[in-house]
Amino acid sequence: MAAVEMSPHPMEEYFSEQGVLSRMEGFEFRPQQLQIAMRVWDLLHSPIPGTLAIEAPTGIGKSFALLVPSLLWATENDRTVLLLTAGHALQGQLVNKDIPLLGEFLPRPFRFGTLKGRTNYLCLRRSAELEKGGFLAFGDEGATSVKILRWSRTTETGDLSELELPETHPVLERIAASREGCLGRFCPMKSECFLQKLTLQAQNWHLIVTNYHLFFSHLDGGRRPFPVHFDAVLCDEAHRIPEAARSSATRSASPERFRKILSANHLSDLNKAFRNLDLPAEKLAEGWQAAVRGVERVFGRLALLSREESVFRQPLTGLRQDLEGGVEVLAGELERFVSRTVGGEQQQEVAEGFAVASQLVEALEDLRWCLDVVDYPRWATWWDGNQIQSTPVLAGASVREALASMEDVPLVCTSATLTVGEEFRFWEKESGISPSETLVLDSPFDLPTQMSIWVIDLGQRVTDNGYDAKASRVIEKMCDANGGRTLVLCSSKRLMRAVSARLKAKEREYRLLCQGEAPKEELLEAFRSDETSVLVGSLSFREGIDIPGDGLTQVILDRIPFPHPEDPIVRARRDLEGKETFIQSTLPMSRLFLRQAFGRLIRRKTDAGRVVILDGRALQREDWGIFQDFPGVPVKRVRLVPTP
Ligand code: SF4
Structure with missing residues (x-):
């Protein structure tokens, strides 16, 4: 019988040892990369659209494995693919480096670009106000305003990052194209608006790179659909989906937000709009002042609450009454105004008044939602x-x-940490996504020979007196013994301060870097470039650090990273799930955090090092399966010698 000849998979043409991408500088054949590319290709060409979840270790070229099949599919069928990432840094790297590079190797040209959240772009209408009656000064005699106005005439994108101003510069808030205050189709500058032009261009792209925050802020039950049609979605760092979705759904109200909305300028905008529509405005100023007082009363009472009283299970009826008493007149006036403006074409003054009214109505809705403590414990x-x-x-x-x-x-959802105990169940529950297919790829590293885990029992609970002092002492010893080269992940800010004070107390052979003493990116750069340095930070540093080689050979955690039991979300979850919550969410979440923290250590096949955890429960509580996710990695119990 003649042998059946299997035709090669289309992705082998690109990712095999002699494939198209082998001509790319630094290309290495990685079977895992080929495997991902094949599965993504198959999914996109399947007649039944499915959901594929992939857990793949870092360092195997995941981005190209997602991009090549997607771009080929999009250009062949004139489709649009949405690539979601967790932050602007990765968006920038993809759009400025990886995607243009791929363009040199793919057979058809493609159009692509990045969409960020609205506040990353310049609002031309608002920026014009920098010039009203002289340049608005920010302690600089108007130099920043002049710079911005000059730039606004030459920039092609209106992307505020081009200005290279500090993220917290007060001018950014005044000129950003935020949703609040946007006049939309009534804006006199809409034909030049950067945001509107960009959204229009994006309709024509094969690939849109954007972030979770923007994506989820548009998908609130389909009320405000994503501004561009898309045919497939790729999610990178998909373990971040639950947090991103939660943060987009969060509703909040602050005195600061109301102070900005209930400003004298906004009252004057509304007055003009009322006059324009021949609406009597006598009650407006009176209602406005009453609303200012009502809102102040509500926040004044909230500010008096003790920490224990500040997490709510019941509606705050008294505060709600205070609010309604204060805003009643104004709400009536706004309703009258809005009912006259909806639907018709508006003059700019009316549109500006409408924008103010909409902001106020939205802020009041958010405040009412919070004061009503809606749907506890599903909402915290x-x-x-x-x-x-x-x-x-x-x-x-x-x-x-x-x-x-x-x-x-x-x-397609990918991440290095989606599974707990090799199962996707926890991520599925948290993210609400039910994959039709899953794929788990092995680490390219030989972890049992490259790393070890040391468990040191401090014999104290984190709440005990003297915990910070004892933990700091042990951390100091471990850092000294390792000649620095350590990442210390602390369970509390208090411990972080104690550790850094202890390490600073005497001259060391290594440089000490502490969270909060410089911007995160600066700290990470210093940690990368100074091989023997020690970085002390909170658990948030468990992600985003990639230091191959001898620069990071030890990671220390002072305890199993359980979330704080008094965290409002954790408390509500306990009320929602009862005692099951520990097994269902607290434990799997901590195991994922540990995987992320441990993942900092081994970044290349030649790396070696140890993880130290100062929490005896990691070994005592076998039923927690803390180290199950690291099969074969040697675990060593280290006993402390009692100090005399
Ligand atoms: S349409 Fe909105 S964002 Fe654009 S310039 Fe006008 S007000 Fe600003």
Whole structure:
């Protein structure tokens, strides 16, 4: 019988040892990369749109494995693919480097670009106000305003990052194209508006690179659909989906937000708009002042709450009455105004008044939602000293609602950490995504020979007196013994301060870098470039650090990273799930955090090092399976010698 000849998979043409991409500088054949590319290709060409979840270790060229099949599919069928990432840094790297590079190797040209959130772009109408009666000064005699206005005449994108101003510069808030205050189709500058032009251009792209925050902020139950049609979605760092969806669904209200909306300028805008429509405005100023007082009363009372009283389970009826008493007259006036403006073509003055009214109505709705403590414990509501906020405890419902409107869109989710105990169940529950196919790829590293885990039992609980001092002492010893080259991930800011104070107390052979003493990017750059340095930070540093070689040979955690039991979301979740919550969410979440933290250590085949965890429970509580995700990695119990 003649042998059956299998035709090669289309992706082998690109990712095999002699494939098209082998001509790319630095290309290495990686079977895992080929495997991902084949599965993505198959999914996109399947007649039934499915959802593919892939757990793949870092360092195997995941981005190209997603991009090549997607771009080939999009250009062949004139489709649009949405690539979602977790942040602007990765968006920039893809759009400025990786995607243009791929363009040199693919057979057909393609159009692509990046979409960021609205506040990353210049609003031409608002920026014109920098010049009203002289240049607005920010302690610089108007130099920044002049710079911005000059730039606004030459920039092609209106992307505010081109200005290279510090992220917190007050001018950015005044000129950003935020949704609040945008006149939309009534804007006299709409034909030149950067945002509108960009959205129009994007309709024509094969690939749109954007971030989760923007994506989810548009998919709130289909009420404000994403501004560009798309045919497939690729999610990078998909472990971030639950948090991104939760943060987009969060509703909040702060004195600061109301102070900005209830400003004298806005009252004057509304007055003009009322006059323009021949509406009597006598009650407007009176209602405005009453609203200012009502809102102040509400936030004044919130500010008096103790920490324990600041997490809410019941509606805040008294505060709600205070609010309604204050805003009643104004709400009536706004209703009258809005009912006259809806639908028709507007003059600019009326449109400006309408924008103010909409902002105020939205802010009041958010404040009412929070004060009503809606749907506890599915939603957690609390006052954090600056704002009252309400957030869904399980983000999965919001994601499911969003995805329901894109049933026929293929979806690929990838991350280095999606599984717990080799199962996707936890991520599925948290993200609300039910994959039709899954793929778990092995690490390219030999972890059992490249790393070890040391467990040191401090014999104290984190709440015990003397915990910070003891933990700091042990961390100091471990850093000294390792000659620096250590990432210390602390469970509290208090411990972080104690560790850095201890390490600073005497001259060391290594440089000490501490979270909060410089911007994160600066700290990471210093940590990368100074091989023996020690970086002390909170658990948030468990991601985004990539230091191959001898620069990072030790990662220390002071405890298993369980979330704080008094965190409002954790408390609400306990009320929602009862004692099951530990097994269902707390433990798997901590195991994922550990995988992310441990993942900092081994970045190349030649790396070696150890993880140190100062929490005896990691070994005592075998039922927690803390180290199950690191099969074969040697675990060593280290006993402390009692100090005399
Ligand atoms: S349409 Fe909106 S964002 Fe664009 S210039 Fe006008 S007000 Fe600004």
